[in-house]
Amino acid sequence: MNINDSESIETNVLEAKQIHKSFILEQNQIDVLKDISLSVQSGEFVAIMGKSGSGKSTLLSLLAGLDQPTTGQVKLNGDDLTDMSEEQLALKRQSDIGFVFQSFHLIPTLTVRENIEFPLSIARQQNTKRVDELLNAVELTHRAMSFPHQLSGGEKQRTAIARALVAKPKILFADEPTGNLDEKNADQVMQLLLNLQQAFNTALVIVTHDPSLAKLADRTITIIDGQIQ
Numbered sequence: 001m002n003i004n005d006s007e008s009i010e011t012n013v014l015e016a017k018q019i020h021k022s023f024i025l026e027q028n029q030i031d032v033l034k035d036i037s038l039s040v041q042s043g044e045f046v047a048i049m050g051k052s053g054s055g056k057s058t059l060l061s062l063l064a065g066l067d068q069p070t071t072g073q074v075k076l077n078g079d080d081l082t083d084m085s086e087e088q089l090a091l092k093r094q095s096d097i098g099f100v101f102q103s104f105h106l107i108p109t110l111t112v113r114e115n116i117e118f119p120l121s122i123a124r125q126q127n128t129k130r131v132d133e134l135l136n137a138v139e140l141t142h143r144a145m146s147f148p149h150q151l152s153g154g155e156k157q158r159t160a161i162a163r164a165l166v167a168k169p170k171i172l173f174a175d176e177p178t179g180n181l182d183e184k185n186a187d188q189v190m191q192l193l194l195n196l197q198q199a200f201n202t203a204l205v206i207v208t209h210d211p212s213l214a215k216l217a218d219r220t221i222t223i224i225d226g227q228i229q
């Protein structure tokens, strides 16, 4: 290993090398991602842009270990996500990776507090102070006992963001996190994501259609037809 290699291991939280992803649909192979290589540094904010259907969500789910590439490698903090058992991958997602979905994916039968606590509880951990800190950070302390159906879209997404950050992940992925929100809530959620990225020094990778948001990013990656441009 040369000096450059050891440097890249220290500063890159995420490294994807030559990712390909194909699906077989009615006996036809569809190549959705083609030869994608990218890296994200610790604490960096990267925006991913591209037309609908270009492969952004597929890419994000591979980078976050929610799905596996057909070929290629995804390394998180030096650990190869494509070479792990389901169990190891689940543990890695719990400890190092946060994910925010466009459609929130809150658990309807749990309160705001319980939703935020959920990643800790499945890891058999408890950290009331951390949950309080996140409730405060997303300005939902007063809604801690509410259920998702009692919340506005913006409040639901703020709950999902707090849940994604509760276990102090090294990297937070968000797939069009403001796509289901009106302009005012979208602005608030974006501001919040940026504030938390800075406060917790979490790397942030966001898929977005919003050019004003992409401008705030340290770097923008554009995907056209499954390839980085």
Ligand SMILES: Nc1ncnc2c1ncn2[C@@H]1O[C@H](COP(=O)(O)OP(=O)(O)O)[C@@H](O)[C@H]1O
Pocket: 023, 024, 025, 030, 032, 050, 051, 052, 053, 054, 055, 056, 057, 058, 059
């Ligand atoms: N599980 C799947 N099976 C077959 N095709 C898929 C699957 N997931 C995604 N695709 C296809 O991959 C392409 C990219 O999808 P997606 O990553 O969701 O794009 P984007 O998020 O940029 O809109 C689309 O043509 C979509 O139909």
Ligand SMILES: [Mg+2]
Pocket: 056, 057, 058, 175
């Ligand atoms: Mg998508």
